[in-house]
Amino acid sequence: MRFILIAVFAFVFQACASVSQIETLNSSISKPVFRSTEPGLSEPNPSGRDYRERLLIKQIPHFAIVWRELSPDVNREEINLLEERVISSHSSFGKYISIDPSKIGDGEVLKAKDIDVILELQFSSNKDEISVNVQYKDPVLSQNFGSTFYSYHQIHDENKISSKDQRKTLEIFQAKNKLVPLLPAVSSYLSEVSAPANDEIQKILESSLRGKVSVFSSSPGTSIMLDGKEIGKAPLIDYSMLNGKHQLSFSKPGKDPIFRSILVRAGKTSRVFQEWSDDISQGTVLLSSFPTGLDILVSGQKKGKTQYAESGVPYGSYSVQFVRTKENNNYEYASSEISIRPKSIASLALPIALEEGAGWEAEEFWETSGGSPHFVASFPGQLLFQKKQDLPKGWYGVFSEDIIPDRVESSIKLGLAGELGGKLGIYLTDKEGHSILVVVDKTDFHLVNFAKDEKESLVKSSYRWKSEDVEKGRVFRWETDPEKQLLRVYLGNSLIQEKPWNFKSLWRIAILTPSDSFLSGNPVRGVKIHYPDMVKFEEKIKK
Numbered sequence: 001m002r003f004i005l006i007a008v009f010a011f012v013f014q015a016c017a018s019v020s021q022i023e024t025l026n027s028s029i030s031k032p033v034f035r036s037t038e039p040g041l042s043e044p045n046p047s048g049r050d051y052r053e054r055l056l057i058k059q060i061p062h063f064a065i066v067w068r069e070l071s072p073d074v075n076r077e078e079i080n081l082l083e084e085r086v087i088s089s090h091s092s093f094g095k096y097i098s099i100d101p102s103k104i105g106d107g108e109v110l111k112a113k114d115i116d117v118i119l120e121l122q123f124s125s126n127k128d129e130i131s132v133n134v135q136y137k138d139p140v141l142s143q144n145f146g147s148t149f150y151s152y153h154q155i156h157d158e159n160k161i162s163s164k165d166q167r168k169t170l171e172i173f174q175a176k177n178k179l180v181p182l183l184p185a186v187s188s189y190l191s192e193v194s195a196p197a198n199d200e201i202q203k204i205l206e207s208s209l210r211g212k213v214s215v216f217s218s219s220p221g222t223s224i225m226l227d228g229k230e231i232g233k234a235p236l237i238d239y240s241m242l243n244g245k246h247q248l249s250f251s252k253p254g255k256d257p258i259f260r261s262i263l264v265r266a267g268k269t270s271r272v273f274q275e276w277s278d279d280i281s282q283g284t285v286l287l288s289s290f291p292t293g294l295d296i297l298v299s300g301q302k303k304g305k306t307q308y309a310e311s312g313v314p315y316g317s318y319s320v321q322f323v324r325t326k327e328n329n330n331y332e333y334a335s336s337e338i339s340i341r342p343k344s345i346a347s348l349a350l351p352i353a354l355e356e357g358a359g360w361e362a363e364e365f366w367e368t369s370g371g372s373p374h375f376v377a378s379f380p381g382q383l384l385f386q387k388k389q390d391l392p393k394g395w396y397g398v399f400s401e402d403i404i405p406d407r408v409e410s411s412i413k414l415g416l417a418g419e420l421g422g423k424l425g426i427y428l429t430d431k432e433g434h435s436i437l438v439v440v441d442k443t444d445f446h447l448v449n450f451a452k453d454e455k456e457s458l459v460k461s462s463y464r465w466k467s468e469d470v471e472k473g474r475v476f477r478w479e480t481d482p483e484k485q486l487l488r489v490y491l492g493n494s495l496i497q498e499k500p501w502n503f504k505s506l507w508r509i510a511i512l513t514p515s516d517s518f519l520s521g522n523p524v525r526g527v528k529i530h531y532p533d534m535v536k537f538e539e540k541i542k543k
Contacts, residue, residue, distance in 0.1 A: 018474075018492020019445065019463040022128065029448045030455045032395040032427050032512055033269050035371035044263035045246065050140050051111040053265050053330040055245030061094040061116040061208045064139075066104045069123045074172030079123065081190070082132050085150065086121065089195065093202045110139045116266070117145060117208035128154040130190065136204050141360050141381055143267050143396045146204040148196035152203075155191055166293040193349065212238045213262040216284045217250065218343050220312030225249040225257075235311045250274045268360065271309075272293065275343045283340040286347040288364065289322060290354040290399065290529075296334065306350075307364065315340045322350045322404075326541050333534050348506070349401035353536045357527030358383045358511075370396035381459050382522050385513055395425060397512035397523070402431070405503040407482050407533050412511070413525040414474045417442040417465075422519030425512035428487075430505040436489065436497065438476060441517075443449040445491055449499070463491055488533060 021353030046053035053527045065083060073477050087096050094117075103109045104118065120135040130152045136145040215224050218498035224231055227246055231239060234250075243266040251257040262270060273284060287296050289306040296308045303310065308324070321335045338348050349365060356362060360379040369379040374388040375396045376404065382399065412426055420442055433452040438445055465474055477490040480501060487501035511527075513519040 239442035366398035
């Protein structure tokens with residue numbers, strides 16, 4: 001009986017498996033190594049996937065309007081009147097572009113009209129109270145520049161409406177604080193109760209054309225000039241800049257100025273690090289969490305909140321604590337040592353709940369690797385790989401910031417075999433060099449393990465997806481077990497490896513493609529990273 005039960009269980013497990021093991025590929029794979037690209041070797045250029053990545057600076061935003069979830073029985077004359085009010089109050093600070101509502105989701109139409117922000121209007125009414133909520137949305141990325149609110153009181157008073165003064169306001173419908181339908185005879189009019197101030201509208205529309213840049217230097221106090229005008233000294237955090245291509249220059253006593261071009265995309269933040277060859281004792285530290293807002297303590301001293309950056313830090317080892325402060329109580333989520341090396345950037349991340357790890361919001365979590373200026377990894381919405389010409393032999397892609405070891409659940413969603421125009425590598429490593437690599441070659445997945453000092457290793461096992469689902473795609477998962485000191489790797493729901501793992505060393509994740517089978521385009525559909533114990537605690541303290 002016992003044998004039969006085990007056999008039945010094994011049958012059920014195999015039936016539920018996502019992949020089948022196939023003949024192991026007889027091949028030796030090179031170990032990926034992070035290789036930074038020297039800044040300034042190539043000119044920044046738009047990716048071609050996001051029309052709002054511009055070379056030329058644009059100063060007047062183009063805006064379009066769309067109504068969300070309008071009821072079929074809504075008064076269209078009233079809606080038109082409210083729409084005109086919104087347009088007129090914004091036209092002093094931007095250019096209104098009329099677009100067919102059915103085309104508002106067409107990226108090519110928005111690109112042709114060069115739309116910078118979509119005003120999404122939501123109408124609501126309660127008896128005689130009417131309101132319009134306005135959300136200001138990026139036409140390409142999933143970001144919101146702000147919101148405003150208009151409210152009106154509907155007045156039913158034929159005597160007032162038929163009076164001479166009210167007849168006059170029919171011609172100038174936004175005179176004073178009243179909106180009146182432009183009709184010969186009306187039964188009601190709208191009295192404006194509240195509306196956004198001009199400076200509020202101006203600020204939001206201007207933000208649709210501005211990005212931010214943070215500048216760090218191995219020499220604190222380095223002078224920074226933007227397009228020939230001095231804007232401050234390093235470190236310079238979240239400096240607002242108009243979209244487009246700009247030239248930064250860096251100078252300090254005894255050194256010739258250094259020039260670098262940057263491309264600013266509205267709504268995004270770029271980081272620039274200037275290294276001076278004579279700085280041999282200081283570095284820069286970047287500390288981040290997802291979501292942001294954790295308190296940072298360095299060697300016991302409170303420094304600020306994530307995302308936190310500091311340059312001119314003397315080299316050495318420092319203790320870092322990520323702390324959540326709630327009602328005067330401090331909860332330590334994680335702690336780690338971080339080593340600062342001269343003329344370098346040390347980064348440390350705690351992605352408690354990184355939901356869109358391949359999206360533009362997570363761009364600062366990744367660092368381009370490859371060492372060639374002809375390889376570009378960018379985030380025009382989703383992670384994108386491009387090459388300008390043939391690349392030297394090696395792996396190209398992005399490495400994550402160092403992440404703190406703990407109980408982690410992570411998944412990387414891949415497209416179907418037909419979506420991959422080249423090979424893909426998913427890489428997980430600790431700081432000591434122990435690592436695993438899964439190479440995806442269209443239909444086949446090859447698992448490779450690397451010891452600490454290995455530069456190459458044979459494929460350990462190979463797999464093939466049993467059946468592909470267009471919506472679900474193919475999911476690579478890994479999870480860690482701190483109690484048992486284990487790493488588990490899955491393809492779908494199939495466990496393909498369980499191995500001892502180092503919980504004393506920081507980890508990195510990488511998404512890569514090899515030069516000899518370059519994957520151009522979006523390498524993955526999505527990346528998620530969760531620290532489940534911390535997520536549960538976050539939910540608990542919010543209650």
